[in-house]
Amino acid sequence: MMLANDLKTYYDEVRRYLDCPKDEQDRLLLSVNKQVIELQVDNPNLDYDGNVEFLGEPESLAASLMERLSPDVIQKFRKRKRHLRMSAIVCIAAIVIVLSTVLIYTTSIQFKSDLTEENTIIIDDGETFPEVEDTLVDTETLIKEIS
The missing domain is CATH 1.20.5 (Single alpha-helices involved in coiled-coils or other helix-helix interfaces)
Incomplete structure (x- = not known):
């Protein structure tokens, strides 16, 4: 079981160097795995290091697999x-x-919004304001007073 996990890690490393579609990666790695199985049948005592020695470094194996595409x-x-x-x-x-x-x-x-503040103070001391008509002065009277 340890060999299978180690080989999976090795195949994952090879996959990183394969610049091709995933289905092609799967097909290529399946053919490599078949070779490893055949190698294991011929040499049942072969360990992970022996398989890696047979296959080569992940990067070089990936390069040789890419040549097949x-x-x-x-x-x-x-x-x-x-x-x-x-x-x-x-x-x-x-x-x-x-x-x-x-x-x-x-x-x-x-920044565009101009804020203006206006204060209005209203003091109510109880006085009533005169009517507007009372405060209007006849313009002729005003002119006479000025001259």
Whole structure:
């Protein structure tokens, strides 16, 4: 059981270096696992280190597995990966622009609002105010007084 766990960890490491679709990774690693099983049948006492010695380092095994793939498969996968990255970058940029615009707008609204404060004091001492008609002065009378 220990060998199976160690091999799974090894295969996960190989998978990190495989630049191809997941189904292709599965197919390639299945063929590697078949080779390991055949090796185990021929050498039942072979341990994990012996398997790694047979398979090589994860990075070099991944490179040799990638050579088995069609260039079209690799190219389509890389193109799709690049497209997804660009889409993510565009989405993030759009979110940053929208948030910046909202921030600038709300900040400018706060600075545009002119607050004016008016105080009105009303003192009621019980007197009544004269009527407006009583306070109006005849313009002719006013002119005579001035001259």
